[in-house]
Amino acid sequence: MFENFPLFPDQVSASAGKVDALYAFLVIVTIVFSVLIFTAVLFFAVRYRRRKQGELAKTVHSSLKLEIVWSVVPLILALIMFGWGADLYFEMWRPPTEALDVFVVGKQWMWNLLHTEEGQKELNTLHVPLGQKIRLTMISEDVIHSFYIPAARVKADVLPGRYTRLWFEPTKAGEYHLFCAEYCGTKHSAMIGKVIVMPPVEYERWLSGGAGSEPLDVAGERLFGQLGCQSCHGAEGNQRGPSLAGVFGSKVQLQDGRVIVSDENYIRESILNPKAKIVAGYEPLMPTYEGQVSEEQLIQLISYLKTLDEKDSN
Amino acid sequence: MNATAHHSESGGHGHHPQPGFLRKYVFSLDHKIIGIQFLLTTLVFFMVGGLLALAVRWQLAWPWQEMPVIGKMLFSDTGNVISPEFYTMLFTMHASVMIFFVVIPMLIGAFANFCIPLMIGAPDMAFPTLNMLSYWFFWPAFLIMGYSFTVEGGAAAAGWTAYPPLSTIETAAPGSLGGQTWWLVALIFVGISSMMGSVNYITTIIKMRAPGMHMFRMPMTVWAMFITALLQAFALPVLTAALAMQLLDRTLQTGFFNPAGLVVNNVTVATGGGQPILWQHLFWFYSHPAVYIMILPAMGIVSDVLSTFARKPLFGYRPMVYSVAGIAGLGFVVWGHHMFQSGMNPALGATFMVSTMMIALPSAIKTFNWLGTLWRGNLIFTSAMLFAVGFISVFAIGGLSGIFMAATPIDIYIHDTYFIVAHIHYVLMGGSAFGIFAGIYYWFPKMFGRTMNESWGKVHFFGTFVAMNCTFFPMHVLGAAGMPRRLADPYHYETFAHLKDLNIFITISALVLGGFQVIFALNFIFSIFGGEKADRNPWRSNTLEWVAPSPPPHGNFETTPIVYRGPYEYASPEVEEDYLPQNVPTPGAAPVPGAAI
Ligand SMILES: [Cu+2]
Numbered sequence A: 001m002f003e004n005f006p007l008f009p010d011q012v013s014a015s016a017g018k019v020d021a022l023y024a025f026l027v028i029v030t031i032v033f034s035v036l037i038f039t040a041v042l043f044f045a046v047r048y049r050r051r052k053q054g055e056l057a058k059t060v061h062s063s064l065k066l067e068i069v070w071s072v073v074p075l076i077l078a079l080i081m082f083g084w085g086a087d088l089y090f091e092m093w094r095p096p097t098e099a100l101d102v103f104v105v106g107k108q109w110m111w112n113l114l115h116t117e118e119g120q121k122e123l124n125t126l127h128v129p130l131g132q133k134i135r136l137t138m139i140s141e142d143v144i145h146s147f148y149i150p151a152a153r154v155k156a157d158v159l160p161g162r163y164t165r166l167w168f169e170p171t172k173a174g175e176y177h178l179f180c181a182e183y184c185g186t187k188h189s190a191m192i193g194k195v196i197v198m199p200p201v202e203y204e205r206w207l208s209g210g211a212g213s214e215p216l217d218v219a220g221e222r223l224f225g226q227l228g229c230q231s232c233h234g235a236e237g238n239q240r241g242p243s244l245a246g247v248f249g250s251k252v253q254l255q256d257g258r259v260i261v262s263d264e265n266y267i268r269e270s271i272l273n274p275k276a277k278i279v280a281g282y283e284p285l286m287p288t289y290e291g292q293v294s295e296e297q298l299i300q301l302i303s304y305l306k307t308l309d310e311k312d313s314n
Numbered sequence B: 001m002n003a004t005a006h007h008s009e010s011g012g013h014g015h016h017p018q019p020g021f022l023r024k025y026v027f028s029l030d031h032k033i034i035g036i037q038f039l040l041t042t043l044v045f046f047m048v049g050g051l052l053a054l055a056v057r058w059q060l061a062w063p064w065q066e067m068p069v070i071g072k073m074l075f076s077d078t079g080n081v082i083s084p085e086f087y088t089m090l091f092t093m094h095a096s097v098m099i100f101f102v103v104i105p106m107l108i109g110a111f112a113n114f115c116i117p118l119m120i121g122a123p124d125m126a127f128p129t130l131n132m133l134s135y136w137f138f139w140p141a142f143l144i145m146g147y148s149f150t151v152e153g154g155a156a157a158a159g160w161t162a163y164p165p166l167s168t169i170e171t172a173a174p175g176s177l178g179g180q181t182w183w184l185v186a187l188i189f190v191g192i193s194s195m196m197g198s199v200n201y202i203t204t205i206i207k208m209r210a211p212g213m214h215m216f217r218m219p220m221t222v223w224a225m226f227i228t229a230l231l232q233a234f235a236l237p238v239l240t241a242a243l244a245m246q247l248l249d250r251t252l253q254t255g256f257f258n259p260a261g262l263v264v265n266n267v268t269v270a271t272g273g274g275q276p277i278l279w280q281h282l283f284w285f286y287s288h289p290a291v292y293i294m295i296l297p298a299m300g301i302v303s304d305v306l307s308t309f310a311r312k313p314l315f316g317y318r319p320m321v322y323s324v325a326g327i328a329g330l331g332f333v334v335w336g337h338h339m340f341q342s343g344m345n346p347a348l349g350a351t352f353m354v355s356t357m358m359i360a361l362p363s364a365i366k367t368f369n370w371l372g373t374l375w376r377g378n379l380i381f382t383s384a385m386l387f388a389v390g391f392i393s394v395f396a397i398g399g400l401s402g403i404f405m406a407a408t409p410i411d412i413y414i415h416d417t418y419f420i421v422a423h424i425h426y427v428l429m430g431g432s433a434f435g436i437f438a439g440i441y442y443w444f445p446k447m448f449g450r451t452m453n454e455s456w457g458k459v460h461f462f463g464t465f466v467a468m469n470c471t472f473f474p475m476h477v478l479g480a481a482g483m484p485r486r487l488a489d490p491y492h493y494e495t496f497a498h499l500k501d502l503n504i505f506i507t508i509s510a511l512v513l514g515g516f517q518v519i520f521a522l523n524f525i526f527s528i529f530g531g532e533k534a535d536r537n538p539w540r541s542n543t544l545e546w547v548a549p550s551p552p553p554h555g556n557f558e559t560t561p562i563v564y565r566g567p568y569e570y571a572s573p574e575v576e577e578d579y580l581p582q583n584v585p586t587p588g589a590a591p592v593p594g595a596a597i
């Protein structure tokens, strides 16, 4: 019945081994405590069962010494688990500075995966190169989904209206499962996908061998023109809006005094709900583009903005 | 103390006029009748929830195969097999029924009602009419939830967690058409009922204790109910507000939870501007404490049963009280551990992680003090005692598996997998339900004046214990292997093909588990009418409910009991017998109640 029974799936990411080490530690601690408790329950149940009427129990009301022991030991263990877990949690969260970007758009019940290079677009399958850090920026068009690659020990909810992040570093070539972990409606269980980890050379070949549609930033630039964004934000425009050259990743001073870092979520919000965060020194004149641009187009625009400072200097 | 002094003068059942049948058994103001009403109703819903669970299990073991007998009756439109739409409704309603219609009203409706006044020596609740209403406010909820199965699209199918936008947008799931609206209305009724109960319990415990019943002479059951009522009073309004907000989002197109610009099932959604994550925060702010609302009273019951049948004082009474309070207090600051992968800032995530880890501390104190109670005791293994001892071991598994959720990197892996399902069922089936069974066997003589059949009780325990572990333990393995929960068909994925045998094993165990509950139900029904007659104190217990006749008349006590000591004076050196009830003056000492107060 249990042949080939993987208690845990393959480890195919750089952090999988570390997660499993912590997991093993927790398993050991819980087994030790379970055995301790079961043995005590069984032993006491047999040893101290009433054998004849009229026996008297020993009246022990409490023991300060024991109370201290069984408070302090779990406390220390909990703190060790916290320290270890928090350290790994931060490491797994902190996005790498150098990584391959892939955008994910989830909807009932499929995954759209948009590669930044060569305009590669995939449905429910994600090709990634081996040994390189992959950074996913994800959003949903409808309900909440959750992007889950068990073999890489990563999972993050994919929310409507806001980008979430995930990164992993594949360390073993092969095909792995991709799940939607968050219940997302009737066909949740059919929201299947796979991740294909390939050696870098093969990945390059795959990348250039596709349909070869427009790269995201090129599509974004075209869209930027079509929507007339440059009339306010462009270098030759009327300057009613702030210049967008180099805006991505920079600090932005807002009218209400806050300083925020301009990231994907800020740019997305500024396109759909421009009045939410007004840049200091500008009038709230921009109309909303809600309903006019799809999630994919928003990603194209963001990708274009990311390249802007380079292009300007060219 | 004035109120209690007044009652001690006017107490005694002769003072209460005998009401007619309708007043006595249906619209009763008597806390005991109301408690029994809650108990019988919730037991019926326990059966409903169990059947829903078995249907879920059928699908996981034999997906898209015809269910024997009922398949033709229920699913004739879908080729006699469960449809994915129906499956999503099944697990949504299983959880909703079990949590809101069974475990919560069982513990804080049935047991709190029946036990609190009796155990503190009061003639009734502080507000008997409010108490009656708290029961009858459940009925709209039952009827509405039942009705929701018949509306277009069927009953709610967004999971018991009802995350927007899945729950708020009609095109997102069939159950989100009308069923979800009725689900929300039903739960608002449940919330109002629970709030009435909480107010009553808090007031009764503060104001109506018998003379001499100091707070630190109260049995653990009463302490647990008191702290649970406080927990509920502070957490529940948040859920009720969230339910109302979701109801407004669905009916009046407000924008609390739906973000802008959604396209669901090719339909552009008109509302927007909201935050789906806000619902999660509000929901878990109540629903994490709800787990403690469902376990703390069970812990109280188990503590009392253990001490009674170990014929020995409860080990570490005060640490036990403090740890119940500690669990309740921490319960308010750990809700975020349900949302570690929702894009939460890790600084906040780590805060929730440390607070969640801290729960290990009071839980360990409780577990080891229960073991300390058994240690050098003189254990009598009645059915109630078996369930209480069983509780320690199964709850230990449920508590320890919680650590895996507290450690964020592990939680990220096991979140939304069957590991979570295993954990919550160890806490609710192993914990709450074992506590409930212990309580039913223990207080049955007081409720009905007869004892339940002990032999069948033991069969029920051993069967339940084995089947329960066979059902839920393997779910940890499914979760560790990565199998997500709420999948209508896990075998869509070839990686899970090898888990099918294990799923079949689980389903068979679940059927056996259900079968043993039939034994319990029959024992319960037959014992009401034909059980062995019980005297006032069949277990030779110390607490005050055993001073009253079995069953106690309206008004409970012939004369208001006076309390001289704590509830756990078993094997006291002061007396010959191995128990010394709370209301018995210390032998040899002059009975000066004033001095004892
Ligand atoms: Cu899904």
Ligand SMILES: [Cu+2]
Pocket (backbone or CB within 6 Å): B287, B288, B291, B335, B337, B338
């Ligand atoms: Cu929780």
